[in-house]
Amino acid sequence: MAAPLFLRYPNFHTLLLNSTAPKSLSLVNFANMEASEITEQVEDKTREQEDLNVKKKKIFVAGATGSTGKRIVEQLLKKGFSVKAGVRDLDKARASLSSNNPSLQFVKADVTEGSDKLAEAIGDDSDAVVCATGFRPGWDLLAPWKVCHFDNVSTFFQVDNFGTVNLVEACRKRNVNRFILISSILVNGAAMGQLLNPAYIFLNVFGLTLVAKLQAEQYIRKSGINYTIIRPGGLKNDPPSGNVVMEPEDTLSEGSISRDQVAEVAVEALVYPEASYKVVEIVARPDAPKRSYHDLFGSI
Numbered sequence: 174m175a176a177p178l179f180l181r182y183p184n185f186h187t188l189l190l191n192s193t194a195p196k197s198l199s200l201v202n203f204a205n206m207e208a209s210e211i212t213e214q215v216e217d218k219t220r221e222q223e224d225l226n227v228k229k230k231k232i233f234v235a236g237a238t239g240s241t242g243k244r245i246v247e248q249l250l251k252k253g254f255s256v257k258a259g260v261r262d263l264d265k266a267r268a269s270l271s272s273n274n275p276s277l278q279f280v281k282a283d284v285t286e287g288s289d290k291l292a293e294a295i296g297d298d299s300d301a302v303v304c305a306t307g308f309r310p311g312w313d314l315l316a317p318w319k320v321c322h323f324d325n326v327s328t329f330f331q332v333d334n335f336g337t338v339n340l341v342e343a344c345r346k347r348n349v350n351r352f353i354l355i356s357s358i359l360v361n362g363a364a365m366g367q368l369l370n371p372a373y374i375f376l377n378v379f380g381l382t383l384v385a386k387l388q389a390e391q392y393i394r395k396s397g398i399n400y401t402i403i404r405p406g407g408l409k410n411d412p413p414s415g416n417v418v419m420e421p422e423d424t425l426s427e428g429s430i431s432r433d434q435v436a437e438v439a440v441e442a443l444v445y446p447e448a449s450y451k452v453v454e455i456v457a458r459p460d461a462p463k464r465s466y467h468d469l470f471g472s473i
């Protein structure tokens with residue numbers, strides 16, 4: 174088989190051509206093409222590559238019944254992925270997500286129950302894991318301060334730290350090498366000089382949420398797994414009211430974003446290789462320019 178040939182054309186992406194390339198992309202025709210035709214073909218190629226990244230991939234979503242998790246599941250299905258929704262309550266999941274989609278499967282998965290059970294749930298057919306879990310405080314106001322394993326009360330640490338660590342370990346057991354985590358801006362607020370930021374104080378008073386999330390992030394980053402850690406600002410259920418602003422870690426200390434956009438960023442992170450091994454902070458701003466995800470992830 175002939176070796177692939179790289180062609181660089183001024184102002185356009187790199188095209189990978191080989192002997193099996195369609196005639197319209199051959200070297201001879203390339204020289205005779207108008208710039209607009211070349212742009213179109215480059216865009217077609219990019220779209221084909223994106224489709225390839227999506228096709229037949231099954232994504233395990235932990236926290237699939239959550240306000241963000243649910244949106245992630247819906248957007249993954251819309252984009253052509255298959256989804257294994259990891260949920261605590263199967264009936265609740267079937268009621269809140271369209272259960273008659275053949276590309277959607279439900280499995281029981283409580284992240285506090287250890288990595289073996291989670292590995293079973295992830296199975297050998299998942300290509301990536303998205304973690305959209307978050308501790309949900311119940312009526313027991315002392316719950317966040319209760320020490321793990323004393324009873325069945327899920328504390329912030331059990332879910333947001335140990336639960337995520339369990340998921341990473343389960344991925345290792347199943348050789349799943351792609352992990353997307355929904356974390357939060359300000360997780361590293363102390364190092365950013367944001368100790369007195371009201372959001373930092375508020376979230377940590379209710380069970381050291383941000384500390385728990387930061388520890389889970391550190392575990393993922395040391396695990397060797399290909400991660401994208403998404404740190405959104407305050408989450409809103411409203412539809413998007415501005416464009417996504419993406420910044421590197423420990424940059425944003427305020428702002429909000431629609432859960433629809435957080436879900437979109439999580440799904441696009443699975444499509445674009447530029448998102449690999451990155452921590453991205455996101456908010457939305459009405460005056461921000463609209464940028465492609467290739468550009469956004471590429472800029473971090």
Ligand SMILES: NC(=O)c1ccc[n+]([C@@H]2O[C@H](COP(=O)([O-])OP(=O)(O)OC[C@H]3O[C@@H](n4cnc5c(N)ncnc54)[C@H](OP(=O)(O)O)[C@@H]3O)[C@@H](O)[C@H]2O)c1
Nearest residue numbers: 236238239240241261283284285306307356357406407408
């Ligand atoms: N709220 C904000 O403004 C904000 C800002 C930045 C980041 N975040 C973070 O963004 C993420 C998503 O937030 P959200 O408000 O969309 O979440 P959410 O609606 O509260 O959903 C949380 C999900 O986690 C699941 N969960 C809780 N404990 C679990 C366990 N032990 N095992 C498995 N699943 C468990 C819940 O399952 P059930 O449905 O069974 O309860 C639910 O599906 C969270 O990590 C949150 O901390 C939030």
